[in-house]
Amino acid sequence: MIQYLAILAAPFLNLPTIRRIRRNHGLEHATIHLLSRQVKNLSMAGRSIASGFYLYGNVSTEEIEKAVHEALDRMRNGEHRLAIHPNCGTGLVTAGIMSGLATLVGTTGMKQGVMERLARFPTIVLLSTFSLIVSQPLGLAFQQHFTTLGEPGDLAVVNITRSEFPIPLGGQRLTVHFVRTTGG
Numbered sequence: 001m002i003q004y005l006a007i008l009a010a011p012f013l014n015l016p017t018i019r020r021i022r023r024n025h026g027l028e029h030a031t032i033h034l035l036s037r038q039v040k041n042l043s044m045a046g047r048s049i050a051s052g053f054y055l056y057g058n059v060s061t062e063e064i065e066k067a068v069h070e071a072l073d074r075m076r077n078g079e080h081r082l083a084i085h086p087n088c089g090t091g092l093v094t095a096g097i098m099s100g101l102a103t104l105v106g107t108t109g110m111k112q113g114v115m116e117r118l119a120r121f122p123t124i125v126l127l128s129t130f131s132l133i134v135s136q137p138l139g140l141a142f143q144q145h146f147t148t149l150g151e152p153g154d155l156a157v158v159n160i161t162r163s164e165f166p167i168p169l170g171g172q173r174l175t176v177h178f179v180r181t182t183g184g
Helices: 002-013 016-038 061-076 089-107 114-147
Strands: 045-049 052-056 156-166 173-182
Touching: 002 016, 002 114, 016 045, 016 052, 016 061, 016 114, 016 173, 061 156, 061 173, 089 114
Parallel strands: none
Antiparallel strands: 045 052, 052 173, 156 173
């Protein structure tokens, strides 16, 4: 069904700007996959836009550069699944929506009384748990068909810039890399 929805959404998904964001998102994920194999206890997040993607985490620019270029090469050589990452925000949003819908279903027709709410609690927990289990493969499918693109096309890395920002109240600094791309 998700694949069918993606076919219906293809005119929108293939708009040049949307396609570039999806390709950058795929390259962002592939880069994080490779970094997680090279950097012990990697803590990183990313965000993609039409002109490239941001990587938030304390990793050296050299490691980022190596991982980005290797990821792009591997994607060009057919490793399109590198574009799918289990910790993507798409999966988190899918889980949130599914859990919210499960709670809505579990509370439908419920009266205002405290006792009825307590009586429904096990059902709501069960529905929410089931929705979270279902949302994992569903979130990966949404990534594959809607929010990322594993085929990089003519995507190319232009440059990688590094910035550091103080973390309020933490006394630490956050490293942010921007990977500027072209094509796609």
